[in-house]
Amino acid sequence: MSGQTEIMWGEVAEIASANEWKDTLLDEVADIIPGFAFKSQEFGSRGEVVIKIKDINQGFVDFNNTDRVVTLNYAKGKLDKYRISFGDYVVAMTGATIGKVGRVKLNKTALINQRVAKIKSKPGISNDFVYYCLSGEDFQLFIQNNIDSNSAQENISGGSIGRYPILLPPLAEQRAIAGVLCSLDDKIDLLHRQNATLEALAETLFRQWFVEEAKDEWEERKVGDIATHLKVGINPVANPTVMYHQYSLPAYDNGQVPTRELGLEILSNKYEVSPNTILISKLNPRFPRIWAIGNSIEDNSVCSTEFQVFKPKKQSLYAYFYFLIKSEDVVGEMTMAASGTSGSHQRIRPEDILNIKVRIPSIEKAEEFSSITQGFIDKADKDRRVIQTLSTLRDTLLPKLMSGEVRVAY
Template sequence: MSSELADCTLGNFVRLQRGHDLTASEQRPGSVPVMGSAGPNGTHSEAKARGPGVVIGRSGASMGRVHFSEVDYWPHNTCLYVTDFFGNNPRFAYYLLQTLDLAAFNSGSAQPSLNRNFIYSMPLRVPARHEQDCIVELLRALDNRIALLRETNATLEAIAQALFKSWFVDFDPVRAKMEGCVPEGMDEATTALFPDGFEDSELGLVPRGWQIGKLGELARQHKGSINPLKNPETLFEHFSLPAFDKHQMPVSELGEEIKSNKTSVPPDAVLLSKLNPHIPRVWLPVDVGRHAVCSTEFLVFVPASSASKEFIYCAFSTPKFQELLCQLVTGTSNSHQRVKPDGVSSMNFVIPGSRVLEAFAVLVKPIFERIGHNRGEAQTLATLRDTLLPRLISGHLRLPEAESLLEEACA
């Protein structure tokens, strides 16, 4: 870097304050984000802090995690929030705080807890404000590109889910044909695949000729078990709950790093979390390699009959399916609820005609391929950002060098 780094302490860099109580009964409808230990957690009608702002998880499993709010917000009592940046760039402060091992300053006993007075004495080396601004500009370019890819994926996902709902939940093509209309946006060949009326069934009115069966007729549970420790030097794609929660990208790990038995993941698999079904986790892996495994907290399903993995994924993602899934649990508290695996395959399900299933797969397969491509690109950029971040903050990497790396990655 072109400027010297100034020595200071965390307490001289930012001033922190504990967040404010806000019970569920006190929370009011509004657009103000509530920032807690794990980041945004709903909205409220009133702000307690001006944006841009930075919060740090103060308690619980998210203790030490750092989050940023561009707008005015309510800092919850589960976090510490910055009340004074002392002239430093707020987003630079957010980046710098992420590089610190704040979780190591646990002052709690039974419950992890972060005390601001314990971390104020941490030594820091901080560049001048103009250097901070340049670093922020560089890293924000990466963040913006990542955000755009994820927003694009959300739009693509919504398109695929809307098509599934239209065909297999609302039966729009059937209703259109009953009225003598051509379904909107559908060609003549696809229209001909749908019946022009309904018939009664145990699940209510269903398209004429479609069957009522078990979900297991469309999605077969795969149960192949693997012990990665038997292949310690093999690099595995590890699909885990933390990897799902962090933008649905598996982690590459050597077999010796994976300490327990896992389930193998075939190329056409769909993963369904059996843990805490009130938090929906449905995963459609893309470009699955030869050595892919997942946590046993996931149930692995593969297509049966004429169904595709895209159809299974969309079916598992519907609100109705999630509602039924929550009825197949054991355990009393939300944190320990697990789905009974056999119950999923035994669910009653409307089974469409095979040609309709095939037509659906043809339409949505390119959508999910694009989602997978974007997800991989976002992960590559996130890895680059996370690699550049500590080196830029510490001054070990000059800005021109970082800019060259960014240009290569985005070319």
């Protein structure tokens, strides 16, 4: 929404809410379109992208590891209603991601598979407003309370989703509310894109210096010559009233912002996270999760034991080590060293990471690279803190705006 937004509090807002807002259900304001039942043998590496439940994260659709199907044998127009593009959003109807609402934030088009439902508002209803109605904790609680317990796998039907209650304001106010929340999300997305651009620039420079211009006479070193593996165990539940900052795999996937949780809420052991470390996920190194931890972090920071904590032996090598671990060659070595029964459950041991061999011209050259690119990491770290602030503001405002407790001038 352009211009300045006025938030109105108090008695006037409450009276207006009672007079103008209507109690409705989701299926009264939007169409719920379950995905197409493609056959398992149709999936491969070619054709149109298909979004499955595994590709849905809360807030966005992940296009990084999608499957594809060849659709040439389908009649023209048969699959049109199952297509999603920029701005569309879907709900996972089964599995570990059940209830998560993901939005397409890239300029891409895809089809949706069965057990994924597309939500599309009806005429006269703001599509963005309906999206934000489904983005809060109330919708997640509704999903959990309406899961079909008679099935072998947790699932929820389109009919059950359609019974989700929505308090509907006039269309102009729907758009104003969505405008406030969209402006916050747009700023968050912009910062994410800026960070991705900075990392891509640094990765390009790393590849030029240490891969494309590599020489046979360069000294071969192990990763263990450059970095140390840290393993300080923490039992948060022993300190139930302490607020911990947890670096978990879901937190990484949701924008690399640690979550805040009381010790009593964290039931498993964790590792201590200290400043100037790098977290490397053990799980599925073919698609690595590598998290750079800045020099200023909150007290009582911990990480999931699915992460391994590494620290460069010299601070001047921090940026070099970070982009070394992210490089294609090292990721390839980690993938080959991983063990497990399937691609999605393979894990890499810390000793295998430490034994990976790399060639560098000299420590001085690596330090020079670090001095150039350290600013990229620092900028990304600051941006993530802003993202965390904006996300907290959005999450605080969202239920208040959706309930009419806080009103927007329109």
